[in-house]
Amino acid sequence: MRSIASRMSVMTGEGALSVYARAKELESQGHSIIHLELGEPDFHPGPSVIESATRALAEGKDRYCAVAGLPALREEIAAYLKRTRNIDVSAANIVTAPGCKAALFFAMMALLEPGDEVLYPDPGFPGYASIALGLGAVPVPFELSSRNHFQPNPSEIAGKITRRTRMMITNSPGNPTGTVYTDAVQRALAEIAVKHDLWVLSDEIYARIIYGSEYISMLRYPGMEERTLIIDGFSKSFAMTGWRLGYTVAPPEVVSALLMMAVNTYTCVNEFVQYGAIDAMRDREGSTPRMVAEFARRRERFVHNLNQVPGFQCEAPEGAFYAWVDIRGTGTSAEEICRVLLEDGGVAAIPGAAFGPSGRDFVRFSFASSVENLDEAAARIKRASTVWQGTLAER
Numbered sequence: 593m594r595s596i597a598s599r600m601s602v603m604t605g606e607g608a609l610s611v612y613a614r615a616k617e618l619e620s621q622g623h624s625i626i627h628l629e630l631g632e633p634d635f636h637p638g639p640s641v642i643e644s645a646t647r648a649l650a651e652g653k654d655r656y657c658a659v660a661g662l663p664a665l666r667e668e669i670a671a672y673l674k675r676t677r678n679i680d681v682s683a684a685n686i687v688t689a690p691g692c693k694a695a696l697f698f699a700m701m702a703l704l705e706p707g708d709e710v711l712y713p714d715p716g717f718p719g720y721a722s723i724a725l726g727l728g729a730v731p732v733p734f735e736l737s738s739r740n741h742f743q744p745n746p747s748e749i750a751g752k753i754t755r756r757t758r759m760m761i762t763n764s765p766g767n768p769t770g771t772v773y774t775d776a777v778q779r780a781l782a783e784i785a786v787k788h789d790l791w792v793l794s795d796e797i798y799a800r801i802i803y804g805s806e807y808i809s810m811l812r813y814p815g816m817e818e819r820t821l822i823i824d825g826f827s828k829s830f831a832m833t834g835w836r837l838g839y840t841v842a843p844p845e846v847v848s849a850l851l852m853m854a855v856n857t858y859t860c861v862n863e864f865v866q867y868g869a870i871d872a873m874r875d876r877e878g879s880t881p882r883m884v885a886e887f888a889r890r891r892e893r894f895v896h897n898l899n900q901v902p903g904f905q906c907e908a909p910e911g912a913f914y915a916w917v918d919i920r921g922t923g924t925s926a927e928e929i930c931r932v933l934l935e936d937g938g939v940a941a942i943p944g945a946a947f948g949p950s951g952r953d954f955v956r957f958s959f960a961s962s963v964e965n966l967d968e969a970a971a972r973i974k975r976a977s978t979v980w981q982g983t984l985a986e987r
């Protein structure tokens with residue numbers, strides 16, 4: 593009998609994409625919608641990046657190419673990680689992939705056996721639990737609680753280790769909370785990983801988008817080089833979401849496994865895109881710092897405005913470009929708030945449960961949108977809040 597493999601029924605989609613689909617539907621019916629649901633910078637790469645990619649295309653760089661990625665790109669990534677994150681890796685440790693999601697998937701597929709337990713942040717990027725489930729592994733959430741400013745709690749995590757624990761996923765700065773893990777927390781997580789001989793999958797896709805001090809990679813802690821895989825890419829730091837380019841930094845034996853995955857799936861990443869990426873990493877036009885400075889400005893203003901909305905409470909995130917709003921003060925569910933905001937208010941946002949059960953009382957707004965859009969969104973949200981103010985008054 594023809595059937596779909598059972599693993600498909602345990603994997604989940606992404607809240608952002610379903611909200612986006614509904615928002616588009618409303619727009620096609622003539623509604624004005626401000627899109628704050630997707631995690632996508634409203635910037636584009638600078639002219640030199642576009643030029644490098646188009647020149648490469650014109651020169652016929654549209655062939656199958658090196659499975660791990662062009663040596664020149666991998667050299668550039670190694671130099672970039674040294675410059676921006678002070679970590680020493682060589683090109684031989686780097687495997688490119690068509691996006692960080694693919695990199696995450698293949699890393700997990702390469703390292704997990706069915707039944708293996710995977711510690712991951714809740715709330716967190718929806719792919720972590722979904723991919724683990726799809727591979728027959730067991731996702732084990734650790735809570736990022738508002739009481740703890742959304743930092744992981746190492747003693748809670750230590751209490752969740754079992755004989756089957758194989759991997760810990762970290763994500764700093766984190767989606768959706770924007771938390772940058774403290775040095776003390778990361779050190780404690782690294783100690784747990786060493787003590788229990790775990791793989792650490794450190795999703796550092798937002799590492800460049802921080803509003804405070806120096807970024808510390810998980811790779812820098814004692815004993816981490818042999819067990820850490822860094823996942824990073826071009827979607828966020830270089831505003832290149834649609835170029836589909838990410839990479840994994842891994843120990844040698846994992847590199848061999850990732851190359852096997854690549855050979856059996858995507859073969860290599862798009863050649864001319866890699867030439868654009870080399871240029872992006874050199875950042876001759878200062879695009880990344882300029883974009884981050886603009887996000888910082890929006891963060892101040894938008895978070896301030898959100899805190900004026902009755903029942904909303906929002907801490908300024910330390911990284912990434914999301915406002916993670918505690919809505920407990922509204923007396924209404926996050927789903928109902930997002931429904932009202934989208935259907936009546938014309939603002940698309942995501943109910944926090946899309947990022948895991950601990951996100952239940954939160955709503956995520958992306959502030960990767962213009963100041964004009966964000967100001968208008970804040971005004972619309974304030975107007976729509978009369979609905980839940982009514983609910984509060986009735987109590």
Ligand SMILES: Cc1ncc(COP(=O)(O)O)c(C=O)c1O
Pocket residue numbers: 631690691692693694717763766767795797825826827833837838
């Ligand atoms: C934490 C995190 N990891 C990975 C990804 C996937 O990024 P990519 O576009 O490179 O597949 C995202 C995108 O939203 C993300 O937020």
